[in-house]
Amino acid sequence: MIENKLQIILKLKQELADFPRNGKAYECLKIMCDDSIDTLESNNDAEVTFTRWKLKAKYCGIKVANETDPKELQKWIDDKKMNILLRRIIEAEHQPFHALGYIPIIKTNETKGGKGNEKLYWLDIKEQEIEHFDETAISEYDKSDALIKKQFVTYHRSAPSMIKISWLYQIFFKKGEMRNRSLSGIFLIFVIFLSLVFWLLYMIVIALILDPLGKNFTSFNLIILLLVIFSTWLLWKYRFIPIMNLPEHRVIKAPSNFLAFSELDAEIEMFRDNEKNQITRFTRFTATCPICTAGIVLRDGKPDQNAPLVGRCVESPFSHVYSFDRITMKGKYLGA
Incomplete structure (x- = not known):
C-alpha cells in the first residue's frame, strides 16, 4: 500500500510541476505532496497531517502565520478549494491517474474547529471508479461548474x-x-x-x-x-x-x-x-477564484468594465472577473 500511495503522490507532484498554476490551493497541494513523499520514502505509512496554520507557515512564513488573526486563518484555505483543483487534475484530458488504478484524495478529520480542536488535512488515495469519467459524471460536473461561476468571492485585506x-x-x-x-x-x-x-x-x-x-x-x-x-x-x-x-x-x-x-x-x-x-x-486585497482556485487581485476595470478596480483572476484575467466592494468585502461574478 505504501508503494501505491507513493506512486500516486509522486504522479500528483509531477502533474503540479508540469501544469503550474497560481494560487493558495496549488501551493498547498505542493506542500502536502512534498511532506507526504518524504515520509513515504522513509517507509513510514503514518498520515502527514496539516493544519491551516502549518500550511500558511510553509506558504507565507512562520512570522506571517503567527500574525494572522485566527478568524482570518479559518477563511484562508479549506479542502473545498483544494478539491476543486485536485478534481481538475484528475479529470484532465490525458487522465494522468487512469492507468494507475488509484487517484489522490484530500481527507479531513471530523471536527467543527475551534481552539484546541483544529481541522486537519492530509493526502490519501482511493481506487479509481470507472464511472467517474463517464459522460454523466462530466455533465454533472459541468453543471456544478456553471453554478460556481455565479458565486460571490470574499476578499481579504492584508495588514498595512x-x-x-x-x-x-x-x-x-x-x-x-x-x-x-x-x-x-x-x-x-x-x-x-x-x-x-x-x-x-x-x-x-x-x-x-x-x-x-x-x-x-x-x-x-x-x-x-x-x-x-x-x-x-x-x-x-x-x-x-x-x-x-x-x-x-x-x-x-x-x-x-x-x-x-x-x-x-x-x-x-x-x-x-x-x-x-x-x-x-x-x-492588499486578495481573494481565491472559485472557478480555477487561482488568486484574484485588484486590477484596472477599464476598458471592459465600468468600475475603476475589479478583481481579476491571475490565470484568466479577462474571463474570471469579479466586482469589488471594500465595505462588504464581497465580489460578484462579472464574466468576460
Missing part, C-alpha cells in the same frame, strides 16, 4: 505592516498607516504638490534650452522634447492622477515608486476610523 514601502515613504507611513491631518500627512501633500511644480518648471527649462533664440530647432532637440513630454504623461497618468482620485475612489493601486523594489503589488486605501479621522494606509 505586511506591505513593503519604499524607504522615502516609510517616513510618512508608520507601520503602513498615516493620519491625513497629522504633520506627516500635511507634509506629504506638500511634497507631492512641490514635486509637480518642480516637474513643470523642469519642462519649461528644458524647452528654453532646446529652443534658444536665433538657433534652429534640430531633430535631436525634437527627440529630447518628445521624451520629456512622454515622461510627463507617464508621471501624470500613473502617479498624480491615482493620488488625486484617492479621496473619491477610496482605494487605488499603489504607484510603483511608493513601494519597495521587492513589493510587486499593493493598494492604498483611505478610510475613517472610529473617531472620524481620515486615515490612509497601504494594504
